[in-house]
Amino acid sequence: MDNPLKLPLLLKKNVGKPLADDRALRSNRMRNRILQMMWHGIGFGFAALWIIPLVWVIRTAFLPKESAIDSGWSWGWTFDNIIHVWNGARFGQFLINTIIVSGGVLAVQLITLTMAAYAFARVRFVGRDLLFMLFLVQIMVPPDILIFSNYQVLNEMGLLDTKLGIMLPYFASAFGVFLLRQSFKQLPYELEEAARMEGASRLHILSRIYVPLSRPVYMSFAIVSVSFHWNDFLWPLIVTNSDDNRLLTVGLAMFAKSTESGAQWSDVSAATLIVSAPLMIGFLLFQRQVIGSFMSSGIKG
Structure with a gap:
């Protein structure tokens, strides 16, 4: 007859293994999310570098001539x-x-x-x-x-x-x-x-x-x-x-x-x-x- 004292030990081992696997899965998901956010940040950075000249051209095209050469910000616009x-x-x-x-x-x-x-x-x-x-x-x-x-x-x-x-x-x-x-x-x-x-x-x-x-x-x-x-x-x-x-x-x-x-x-x-x-x-x-x-x-x- 098997020793009844071994059953709690087996239960602890079976419970501990899923917990470890769950922690590893969560850490992998967190790592993947961090990497994804980093790549998205790099992509948005390059997109900003590309779009800044375009935004400047559009803004300057509709600014009054006296405001286009000023260093300050102006909300005026004209066609x-x-x-x-x-x-x-x-x-x-x-x-x-x-x-x-x-x-x-x-x-x-x-x-x-x-x-x-x-x-x-x-x-x-x-x-x-x-x-x-x-x-x-x-x-x-x-x-x-x-x-x-x-x-x-x-x-x-x-x-x-x-x-x-x-x-x-x-x-x-x-x-x-x-x-x-x-x-x-x-x-x-x-x-x-x-x-x-x-x-x-x-x-x-x-x-x-x-x-x-x-x-x-x-x-x-x-x-x-x-x-x-x-x-x-x-x-x-x-x-x-x-x-x-x-x-x-x-x-x-x-x-x-x-x-x-x-x-x-x-x-x-x-x-x-x-x-x-x-x-x-x-x-x-x-x-x-x-x-x-x-x-x-x-x-x-």
């Missing part, structure tokens, strides 16, 4: 700076030019990269892989290196100081072709085979199967393309000479360097806000679609 800048320079024309250039480049890019990506992903021809590797070399070449050669080509074609001249070097995108080719290769080939058995052509298959299923990739590339050409400065500065074809970034630089607005921080901030506001408003209106497109457009082997 006169925005109105003065809009009427003082041709920002309306610059905005229209930027929309035309960004939208035109994106429209042509969507066509060219769709055709090229489908050819590299599904069409079999001799030297396809080698040609694709040579095509990807463009990603490693900075666009600024090709400025002189592109300028000479546009000069010979008579396209300097034209909107088409600004857009022409960007009608093809190696990055977009690579991104879309990877998306096309992930789609099941059986879908295309089933469509061919029904008598569908390649163009019909491309427009009805590949393009709709790759919509997040198109959205992601559109955001990158529009943001790049909206903020592009060097190439439009070199190509354009008149206000009729200048973009917002070039117009902002010309306005900031002018003698009338060189020391007027409120005017310069208002002009900067005019240039950056459309992209910020677009992101705020479509932030769910923007984030969702980048989340669902991952690149796999």
Whole structure:
């Protein structure tokens, strides 16, 4: 017969072990919460560093001119700076030019990269892989290196100081072709085979199967393309000479360097806000679609 004195000892051991495990679990949870709070603090710190200049620009753009240069805090605000800048320079024309250039480049890019990506992903021809590797070399070449050669080509074609001249070097995108080719290769080939058995052509298959299923990739590339050409400065500065074809970034630089607005921080901030506001408003209106497109457009082997 077992000794009855051993039962309390066994009970104490069984009770003590869960208590120790519970303490270890609580300490791990506390440690994880502390680490999470630290990382959140670091993230908020970097966010503050990024947003402080933007807040300063917005505040200065709506401050009266006499308050913009004061060291103290002022609660006054006005729309006169925005109105003065809009009427003082041709920002309306610059905005229209930027929309035309960004939208035109994106429209042509969507066509060219769709055709090229489908050819590299599904069409079999001799030297396809080698040609694709040579095509990807463009990603490693900075666009600024090709400025002189592109300028000479546009000069010979008579396209300097034209909107088409600004857009022409960007009608093809190696990055977009690579991104879309990877998306096309992930789609099941059986879908295309089933469509061919029904008598569908390649163009019909491309427009009805590949393009709709790759919509997040198109959205992601559109955001990158529009943001790049909206903020592009060097190439439009070199190509354009008149206000009729200048973009917002070039117009902002010309306005900031002018003698009338060189020391007027409120005017310069208002002009900067005019240039950056459309992209910020677009992101705020479509932030769910923007984030969702980048989340669902991952690149796999």
